[in-house]
Amino acid sequence: MTDFNRRTLLTGAAATAAFGALPTWQARAQAANTVRIGVLNDQSGLYRDVNGPGSVACVRQAIQDSGVTARGINVEVVVGDHQNRPDVGATLTRQWIDRDNVDVILDVPTSSVALAVNTIVRERNKIFLNSSAATSDLTGAQCSPNTIHWTYDTYMLAKSTGGAMVRAGGDTWFFLTADYAFGHALERDTSNFVRQAGGRVVGGVRTPFPGTDFSGFLVQAQASRAKVVGLANAGGDTINSIKQAAEFGLTRRGTKLAALLMFISDVHSLGLETAQGLVCTETFYWDLNDRTRAFTRRVLPNMPGGSLRPGMGQAGCYSAVMHYLKTVAEMGVPAARASGVDTVNRMKAQPTDDDAMGQGSIRPDGRRIQPSYLFEVKSPRESRGPWDYYKLLQTTPAEEAFRPIAEGGCAFLRT
Known part of the structure; x- marks a missing residue:
């Protein structure tokens, strides 16, 4: 997916190709009123179902729902596969910004890729709307005035899922950690909450990323006699870990699994017979309320297979684009494109609100905050039908769900 024409989906300007080239003056006017969004994610690997084409479908739905095309604003969406490799993600980001005039980089699962994108976007004064990389360093040590961290992060996941497991008696932990930036950050943040609650980390192992055979690591986990095995991984790694643990x-020997980052597509792949009883934290669930159900009905026909329910990373892409396009419409395209920092500051200055993620706000450090939800996976007997997988255990209010801004150490706030 390196050719620009193959990676580009046009919305608003798509009719141009059907009716021939526009006159020069009209083409210039259209270009001056066009914004370009680059959706950078895993289109072919272990995070494909978590993000991939589903994120693109949610972005296209946001463009349609925003109504900006009726106001004369053209939106072009460029799609790239970063293959979960920082070098590939960095190369695509530079090409998009320097050659293809992309204004916004969006989604970017895999924290190592996101951290690379974060640096490039700041250098070019563009915008990074991170929906799917989890590392809390994006609003901490690596914070940027050009970046908004939208959907979830390792601190929030650790506090909600990790905290719940400790309160339920899981006071000794062993970690299976994906050996890259995300896994390291999730293990770090969860370990801090375990220790603060009086628990102990009795061991851990770094697993290859991506991984397929976790049996040897699970033997080490069992030998540690830890009450909880924390899975600091995601996507296919989480699915394989849970299947092999079963x-x-x-779990039959009394050890609890803590799936520190699990998506509804993971539960679907595992099946309720295997996944039942697992707890996980999300900021979106398709069946949470009337608004999430309405959003899901609209986007579902364009999701992979026409049946995959959107997960929180994909819903976060919808929410982020809705807020960005609202800001573009208020500022005007030339002003919004002129400075990424100015546009991000404008986005921070007003509350967010959309059907997927509901109401929220964006802090000065770029952390979007909203409630987080602790779910338990239903048993087959409890489920009422397809994709009815979660029951809500608790809600953490927005002001408590994420790391306090004073604890993050965001450097640009001090300058």
Whole structure:
């Protein structure tokens, strides 16, 4: 997916190709009123179902729902596969910004890729709307005035899921950690909450990313006699870890699994028979309320297979684009494109509100805050039908869900 024409989906300006080239003056006017959004994610690997084409579908739905095309604003969407490699993600980002005039980089699962994108976007004074990379360093040590961290992060996941497990008696932990930036950050943040609650981390192992065979690591986890095995991984790694733990009989021996980042597509892949009883934290669930159900009905026909329910990373893409396009419409395209920092500051100055993620706000450090939800996966008997997978255990208010701004150490706030 390196050719620009193959990676570009046009919305608003799409009719141009059907009716021939526009006159020069009209083409210039259209170009002056066009914004370009680059959706950068895993289109072919272990995060494909978590993000991939589903994120693109949610972005296109946001463009339609925003109504900006009726106001004469053209929106072009460029799609790229970063293959979960920082070098590939960095190369695409530079090409998009320097050659293809992309204004916004969006989504970017895999924290190592996101941290690379974060640096480039700041250098070019563009915008990074991160929906799917989890590292809390994006609003801490690596914070940027050009970046908004939208959907979730390792601090929030650790506090909600990790905290719940400790309160339920899981006071000794062993970590299976994906060996890259996201896994390290999730293990770090969860370990801090375990220790603060009086628990202990008795061991851990760094697993290759991506991984397929976790059996040897699970033997080490069992030998540690930890009450909880924390899975500091995601996507296919989480699915394989849980399946192999079930096959190995780890949970039958009394050990609890803490899926520190799990998506509804993971539950679907596992099946309720295997996933039942697991707890996870999300900021979106398609069946949470009337607004989330309405959003899901609109986007569902364009989701992969016409049946995959959007997960929180994909819903976050919708929410972020809705707020960005609202800001573009208020500022005007030339002003919004002129400075990424100015546009981000404008986005921070007003509350967010959309059907997918509901109401929220964006802090000065770029952290979008909203409530987080702790869910338990239903048993097959409890489920009422397809994709009815979660029951809500608790809600953490927005002001408590994420790391306090004073604890993040965001450097640009001090300058």
